[in-house]
Amino acid sequence: MKKPAIILFAASAFGGLALLAQTPAAPAGGKVDFEKEIYPIFKTKCLKCHETEHTDATGKLKKPKGGLIMDTVEGLKKGGKESGEKTLVAGKAAESELYKVTTLPVSDEMAMPPEGKGDPLTDAEKELLKKWIDQGADFGAWKGAPAK
Ligand code: HEC
Numbered sequence: 001m002k003k004p005a006i007i008l009f010a011a012s013a014f015g016g017l018a019l020l021a022q023t024p025a026a027p028a029g030g031k032v033d034f035e036k037e038i039y040p041i042f043k044t045k046c047l048k049c050h051e052t053e054h055t056d057a058t059g060k061l062k063k064p065k066g067g068l069i070m071d072t073v074e075g076l077k078k079g080g081k082e083s084g085e086k087t088l089v090a091g092k093a094a095e096s097e098l099y100k101v102t103t104l105p106v107s108d109e110m111a112m113p114p115e116g117k118g119d120p121l122t123d124a125e126k127e128l129l130k131k132w133i134d135q136g137a138d139f140g141a142w143k144g145a146p147a148k
Pocket residue numbers: 042045046047048049050065066067068079080081082083084087097098099101102112113114117118121
């Protein structure tokens with residue numbers, strides 16, 4: 001009767017492993033959806049200053065601040081004048097300026113949005129942004145905001 005016992009043991013061990021593999025790492029689990037969860041944050045808190053160059057309703061030319069365009073995939077990948085490819089390092093939020101600037105104390109000159117120029121990200125928004133970058137900064141089907 002040795003064999004069946006081993007088989008049973010192996011089967012239950014694998015079953016246990018399969019269950020473990022299915023358990024999400026964090027309670028919130030799942031992949032962050034850029035278009036639904038991240039872009040709305042950019043839109044309300046960053047785009048005022050980081051939109052693709054365009055002329056506004058009064059005919060004034062608006063250039064993206066710091067050379068950073070946040071309403072296109074290319075712009076986000078290319079990054080800003082100072083940070084370049086360190087702006088968004090896929091898989092590494094801790095190295096991404098895009099995330100780091102949102103976690104600085106508001107009094108820091110590189111804090112984003114700049115002090116008094118908009119609401120800082122909430123802890124939940126920062127956490128989501130971090131998670132999206134750590135998960136690989138995948139834009140999904142998003143192709144950028146419609147041109148103005
Ligand atoms: C009121 C305008 C304004 C808003 C809103 C704003 N920024 Fe900025 N941002 C700036 C300015 C101005 C600079 C250039 C600062 C400098 O170079 O000293 C800048 C620069 C940056 C840079 C550095 C770019 C580089 O490489 O030079 C990053 C990253 C950045 N912003 C991210 C953000 C994020 C993320 C948000 C939204 C949470 C945001 N910004 C909202 C004005 C703004």
